[in-house]
Amino acid sequence: MNEKERKWLNEREHIKVAVYPSYTPYIFLDEKDNPQGILMDYLKLLEKRAQFKFDIKKYDDFSKIMEDARNNKLDLILEIQESPSRREYLNFYFKLFESPYVIVGKKAQGPTKTITDFETATFYLPEGFAIVENLKIQFPKATILTPCGTDLECLKNISESGEGYFVGPKAVVTYYIESKSFNDLEILKYTGSDYEPSIAVVKNDVMLNDVIYNAMQSVAYQDKQEIIDSWLVTFNKPFYLRVSFWVKLCIGILCLLLLIIVFNRYLKYVINSKTSELKKAKINAEQSSKLKTSFINNITHEMRTPMNAIMGFSGLLSKEGLEENQKNDYVTIINQACLKLMDMMDNVLEISMLQNKQLTAQKNTVLLTELLTKCFDKYKDNERLKNIQYQLVLDIPESKNCVVVDENKLSKIIKYVIDNAIKFTCRGEVIIFATIKEDAVIIRITDTGIGISSERQKSIFDSYSKSNQDTTELFEGLGLGLTISKAYVELMNGQLDIQSDLGKGTTVHINIPISIEKKQESCGKGINESTKRPIPSFYKILIAEDVALNYLFLKSLLEKMNGYDFQIIRAENGQEAIEIMERELNIDLVFMDIQMPIMNGYKASLAIKERFPHIPIIIQTAYTNSEDRQKAFASGCDDFISKPIKPAVVKDILKKFINN
Numbered sequence: 238m239n240e241k242e243r244k245w246l247n248e249r250e251h252i253k254v255a256v257y258p259s260y261t262p263y264i265f266l267d268e269k270d271n272p273q274g275i276l277m278d279y280l281k282l283l284e285k286r287a288q289f290k291f292d293i294k295k296y297d298d299f300s301k302i303m304e305d306a307r308n309n310k311l312d313l314i315l316e317i318q319e320s321p322s323r324r325e326y327l328n329f330y331f332k333l334f335e336s337p338y339v340i341v342g343k344k345a346q347g348p349t350k351t352i353t354d355f356e357t358a359t360f361y362l363p364e365g366f367a368i369v370e371n372l373k374i375q376f377p378k379a380t381i382l383t384p385c386g387t388d389l390e391c392l393k394n395i396s397e398s399g400e401g402y403f404v405g406p407k408a409v410v411t412y413y414i415e416s417k418s419f420n421d422l423e424i425l426k427y428t429g430s431d432y433e434p435s436i437a438v439v440k441n442d443v444m445l446n447d448v449i450y451n452a453m454q455s456v457a458y459q460d461k462q463e464i465i466d467s468w469l470v471t472f473n474k475p476f477y478l479r480v481s482f483w484v485k486l487c488i489g490i491l492c493l494l495l496l497i498i499v500f501n502r503y504l505k506y507v508i509n510s511k512t513s514e515l516k517k518a519k520i521n522a523e524q525s526s527k528l529k530t531s532f533i534n535n536i537t538h539e540m541r542t543p544m545n546a547i548m549g550f551s552g553l554l555s556k557e558g559l560e561e562n563q564k565n566d567y568v569t570i571i572n573q574a575c576l577k578l579m580d581m582m583d584n585v586l587e588i589s590m591l592q593n594k595q596l597t598a599q600k601n602t603v604l605l606t607e608l609l610t611k612c613f614d615k616y617k618d619n620e621r622l623k624n625i626q627y628q629l630v631l632d633i634p635e636s637k638n639c640v641v642v643d644e645n646k647l648s649k650i651i652k653y654v655i656d657n658a659i660k661f662t663c664r665g666e667v668i669i670f671a672t673i674k675e676d677a678v679i680i681r682i683t684d685t686g687i688g689i690s691s692e693r694q695k696s697i698f699d700s701y702s703k704s705n706q707d708t709t710e711l712f713e714g715l716g717l718g719l720t721i722s723k724a725y726v727e728l729m730n731g732q733l734d735i736q737s738d739l740g741k742g743t744t745v746h747i748n749i750p751i752s753i754e755k756k757q758e759s760c761g762k763g764i765n766e767s768t769k770r771p772i773p774s775f776y777k778i779l780i781a782e783d784v785a786l787n788y789l790f791l792k793s794l795l796e797k798m799n800g801y802d803f804q805i806i807r808a809e810n811g812q813e814a815i816e817i818m819e820r821e822l823n824i825d826l827v828f829m830d831i832q833m834p835i836m837n838g839y840k841a842s843l844a845i846k847e848r849f850p851h852i853p854i855i856i857q858t859a860y861t862n863s864e865d866r867q868k869a870f871a872s873g874c875d876d877f878i879s880k881p882i883k884p885a886v887v888k889d890i891l892k893k894f895i896n897n
Contacts, residue, residue, distance in 0.1 A: 242451065245444050246289050252445065253311040254280065254291045255302045259387045260409050261416075263334070264316060266295075276316050276333060278464045279436075286452040298386055300365030306437075312445055314437040318367035328446055329435040331453045334465075336406035338368065338428040341392065341414075343399050343421055352426055355379065359401040361391045368404050371430065389413055396422055406432035540581060543574035550574075575881065584717040591724045598728045599867060601644040604760045605678065606633055608644060609671050612651040616659055624664045632672035639760035640678065641752040645866075646725040650733075653718035654682045654745045662686035665742070673751070677731075680747040689737040697735060698723045775802040776825040776895055781814040781841065782807065782857075783833045787880070791828060791857075794887050801891065810834050811841030818845050824852055826894055829874065831858040839872040846873035853894040857882065 256277070258266045264274040272295060284291060294311060296302050305311045307326055319329045340355060357378050362369050364383035372381055382401070385391040388410075391403045396419050403410075407424065414422055436453070438446050550567040553559070559567075590596050613629040616622070651669075658667045665685025672679050689697060698720055719735075726733040731749035754760060778795060782788040788807055795803050806821060808814035810833045818824060827845065831838040842854050855876045856869040869877045875894065878886050 239451075242444065242448050246287065246448055249289075251292050252289065252313060253294050254313045254315055255294050255296055255305065255311045256315045257296050257299050257302060259297075259389070260316065260406075261412055263409075275464055279333065279461070280315055282456060282460060282464070283436075283449075283452055286455045287448060298365070299363060303365045306439060309439060309441065312439055312442060313449065316434045317437045318432060318434050319437075320367040320370050322370060323367065323437070326440055327437040328440055329437050330450055331436050332433050333435060334408075334433075336408040336432045338371075338404055338430050338432055339407045339410055339424045340426045340428060341395070341403045341405070341410055341422055342401075342425050343395065344423050352429065355402065355426070361385060361394055361401045361403055363387055363391060368432075372404060375428065375430075389417070392417070392419055392422065404428060540578060543578040543581075546574035547571050547578075579881070584721065587717075587721050591721065596728065598646065598730075599643045600641050602639060602641055602754050602760050603644040603647075605638050605640050605642075605671070605673075606631055608648060609651065609669070609680075612648055612655060613669055615652060616655055619659055621659050621662070622667075625659070625662055626666040626668075627659075628666065628668045630668065630670045632670070634673075637673045637753050639754040639756075640673075641754055642678070642749065643725075643729055646729065647749065650722045650725050650747060651680065651682075653722045654747070657718055658682055658684035658686065658743070658745075661743075673753075676752070677748050677750050680749075681744060682747075683742065683744045685742040688739040688741050688743055689735065690739045694735060694737060775804060777804045777806065777821065777823055779806050779808060779814060779817060779821075779824050779827045781809075781811060781827065781833065781838065782830045783809050784830075787830070791882060791887070794882065794884055797884075798888065798891060801895075811836030811838060811844075814841050815844050818849060818852075824849070826891075827852060827854045829854050829856050831856060831869070839868065842869075842872040842874050855890055855894075 256264060256272050258264045258272045258274070260276075261274065264272055264276040267273045272293060280291065291313070302311070302314060302317075303323075306314060314327070316333065317323070317327070317329070323329075356376050357380075358376070359380040359382065360372060360376075361382050361384060362372070363385055369381055369383065372379065385394055388403070388405050391405075392410075392413055395401055395403055402425070410424065413419065436449065438449050440446075550570050554564060554567050587596075609629065609631060617627070655667070655669065662684045663686070667682070667684045670681045670683070723733050726747060726749060729749050731747065733748075734746045735743060736746070737743035780788055780791055782791065792805050792807075795801070795805060806817060806824075808817050811829075812835045814827070814829065815836075818827075829838040829842055833841075838856060838858075842856065845852065845854060853875040854873065855878060856872070856874040857878050857880060858865065858869070866877045876890060878890065
């Protein structure tokens with residue numbers, strides 16, 4: 238403490254300290270009605286350091302302390318929990334102790350499982366306590382009553398009435414339950430926050446704040462610990478004098494001896510057998526760790542390539558003097574890089590979902606020849622095909638062309654394998670052959686590429702196999718295609734095998750069970766003409782999207798569609814979308830985002846379809862797997878588009894659901 242502070246303190250007649258003696262053993266009233274306890278000893282230690290005698294003012298109503306503090310009728314509060322509202326007129330110093338907040342209730346109310354069970358409960362708390370303010374934040378739907386003045390009164394009310402709950406520091410609650418014999422009460426749950434009272438000083442007295450702060454800094458840790466130890470010995474009966482301790486100890490010793498006798502020989506056997514397994518697991522774990530590290534490094538490298546193109550050509554677009562054809566070329570390159578980046582992200586996400594068993598096989602009716610042709614045509618313009626004979630051979634009779642299979646997963650399997658075949662073939666041929674044998678589709682994809690060594694074939698389906706491959710630097714991609722393909726085939730109860738000779742080529746055999754759809758006309762049909770809606774003079778479009786940039790992009794796409802006249806309305810959440818549907822007349826089409834605040838797209842779609850079943854709803858989302866599509870259609874939507882949204886997809890949606 239400096240001379241200026243010492244002089245100010247000597248000239249000060251009174252420093253009023255508010256105490257609330259209701260927290261045994263921290264602070265309480267003795268037989269002579271004087272405040273005693275750990276905190277009073279702290280205060281005495283503070284007086285000794287400051288060489289000043291404080292004026293103690295006792296309160297039996299904590300809300301009165303808060304009122305006097307706000308009105309500058311006291312200078313210091315000995316024990317108070319910090320809260321946002323109190324920080325406006327108090328400064329908090331020196332965390333005195335820490336005790337977790339617990340929820341107390343009657344044993345007869347039964348056990349609770351989670352903290353959410355109390356979200357709508359009724360709590361009885363003393364008026365003016367900080368926990369009242371904190372609980373209103375944590376449980377906004379709860380009922381918080383303040384009919385009692387102290388913690389003890391609240392506990393008595395709950396014990397006698399059998400209703401409601403109390404929240405307080407565990408140390409105080411435990412003391413009252415044991416000392417006051419509240420045998421019908423128990424601690425039900427921790428709230429997740431702690432009672433951490435401090436010494437508080439009124440904000441407007443700057444010099445007093447400096448004095449208290451410096452005095453506290455001079456208090457040594459050893460001094461504080463001696464105070465705590467002396468009081469805990471007084472109030473806590475040594476554990477070795479409790480009967481329950483010796484009963485539990487004896488039971489524990491007997492159980493331990495029994496376990497030793499019963500499991501001694503068994504443990505020896507387990508140790509011997511597990512030792513060899515642990516050695517193998519250690520080797521596998523080290524190898525897996527190296528592979529995962531290499532895989533992560535590979536992701537970083539592969540993603541930098543499209544990112545470099547996006548950033549580089551985006552910068553070039555801002556240059557002056559560019560010709561229109563150059564701008565178009567740059568935009569095309571940026572779009573291709575974005576698609577490549579999205580493919581990488583989708584592959585990593587699919588691997589994660591497959592490993593967590595979050596994907597299941599779906600059933601769709603599909604024209605098999607059409608599906609195979611689309612997969613084949615996707616790579617027709619690949620520049621690697623200049624020196625390669627690229628051929629599709631179909632042996633599928635018309636009567637068996639319509640099949641039931643997971644269309645999305647089968648397409649991805651074929652595309653992944655074709656992509657690998659073209660990627661690793663410099664010259665020769667890539668031939669796709671397909672036929673139907675009994676109740677299975679047989680697909681064989683043959684190439685004359687670099688082939689796969691017998692050693693590599695052992696790990697070819699591993700998620701991180703590319704990081705172990707000698708040709709990693711020669712060919713781009715994350716190397717997840719075969720891993721995903723194998724997993725998809727197994728999901729559909731099929732089989733995928735590879736035959737390969739190094740330097741000669743590879744053949745991938747795919748065998749997937751199918752069902753032949755006898756009603757051929759059910760495959761590949763579009764919207765029936767009779768279901769199309771009348772032609773209005775213009776169209777009202779509702780876009781439910783909480784992200785402004787996504788809304789503006791979709792709005793711009795719609796406004797640039799030739800031949801259409803749109804009135805576009807925006808909702809920022811699912812609840813607002815429902816309200817707009819109720820209010821606006823003649824909405825023609827709804828674009829519904831899935832992830833929105835207040836109410837998500839699934840719930841909003843269900844609610845809208847119940848009232849307006851004739852209005853088409855198009856779900857838009859960043860999720861792209863078939864399970865998400867299935868969930869979207871289950872919510873009542875009519876179609877599904879994935880982000881990033883492509884203009885051609887929006888145009889197809891308009892043709893499908895709106896007559897022009």
